[in-house]
Amino acid sequence: MNLTMLLDMAAEGLPDRMLIGDVATGLSGEQLRNRALGGSSVVAESGADVVVFLGGNGPAFPVALFASAYAGRPFLPVNYRLSDEQLLEIIARQQNPLVITDTPERVGDVRTMTVEDFVAAASAADPVDLGLTDFDDDAIAVLLMTSGTTAAPKSAVLRHRHLTAYILGSVEFASAEPGDATIVSVPPYHIAAVANLLSNMYAGRRIFYLDAFTAVEWLNHVRAQSITQAMVVPTMLVRIVEELQHRGEDAPTSLRSISYGGAKISPHVLAKALELFKDTGFVNAYGLTETASSIAVLGPDDHREAMASSDPAVRARLGSVGRALPAVEIEVLDDDGNIAAPGVVGDIVVRGEQVAGEYLEAGSGLDAGGWFRTRDRGYIDDEGFIFVQGRADDTIIRGGENIAPSEVEAVLGEHESVNDCAVAGVPDEEWGQRIAAFVVLEPGAAPDEAALRDFIRAKLRSSKTPDEIIFLEELPTTPTGKVLRRNLVQMAIERNFSRQ
């Protein structure tokens, strides 16, 4: 099984169903397959061994991804927002690439094509199957650079068998209703965009790409395109909620489902969103690049049940990532490497056919039993709900005590004057690390460091109370909403240096 078979099935089973773009002028399953086959000739004739895609979201992305698959070449979508230096370094790692980019001057002395030229050549070429798909399902389908929030970016390897296992394990073929459509603003170089393309195409649900996200444009397109499903990162949901409140408008009623994930969401924002989107089911998806997308899901019923419950344990599930998908196993390992009891915090591990856990630079990260360490810390409650506390690398060690930033963030986030916050460990001569909290206030709220510290001390103990609180206009994040903790730590170091 490989990716081209998924598109073959969609093109054969749903030839006239609009799958990509506008409801009237988009690409049907058959048209997408024809462009992709044409594109495979373009790729094959270029002689390239890997296709690098440096474009934004739009119809060129699925065409280029499937053209690469039909040509039997790995597809590497890269972040066009990287610095010139980072970009050149990544391109230099590629053996004999074809780079699809509108800024060829940025990628050095390699073979390039503009996005428009590639799509035009793919449309003009004969849509014939070149017979290049006779490769093993162990062949590399997609390469994705890790976001590099803690270290230099690595190339995560997703083989055809991982991505097809994810799709077959979680999506039913042609299960979408004929009028269904989803809106996507996640960039192509993110696993969510790759998985979204495959699963919606296989389900027969049209994908409408909004490349440059703004809440105004998003709301306009949701209404104009009668969007039924949406995938957002938390930052986008924040903006959408703010825009609706600003307008005093009701949420679009066509939306049956909104899935969110990719970063931690503030409980305030989620509660407001659930209130505003009364008729919409919310889905929290937890997954990693290395696991070919989602491994756990908190579904619409889980959200409703948690919201309505007076039981604190059930209510707390709004902050969980749900339960493991049927096709994977998830466990928490304690500090001795044994499976932890319910509620006990440890390292989250996962195994299953979709779990790749491999990097070009570092090889396979799976252990002998096939388990992959997510490097996330968390616990599983007695009903299987998984609570992710944050990256193992982010754990603060203050005077020998391990402190999960998420624990402090959860309490701080409950304070009425706090809109958003992040907590990080800052190097400290006395404690090894001290706790710094970075707070974005609600509009109109006054910065009162002492009040916030008292609030936390009353709920946690003093060793978990932030040693300093820094007020910011907004938190620095990656384009997909992950907080850049190392930038925050740097900010705290510089602030103290300038004070001395």
Added chain:
Amino acid sequence: MVRFGLNEVFCAGVAMSAEGGDGSVPAVTEGEQVLLGKRYSDEESGIELLCTKTGVGPLSFQGRVLGQKQAKQLPASD
């Protein structure tokens, strides 16, 4: 995981082979269709097959006819 031999899975009375096959076609041209994208399973062995191309069935394994599996819908997470 279930491992099985090449002469155990049949479609419309003809043994199925690894991808590609030798191009032999079933003698039967009429009958119930095996439907694109549907899963067919045999409870006794746990084997599950996904139809990637529509055609005349039925599918069978070790002499037992495979039934179409009910789809279990998961919430769309992406």
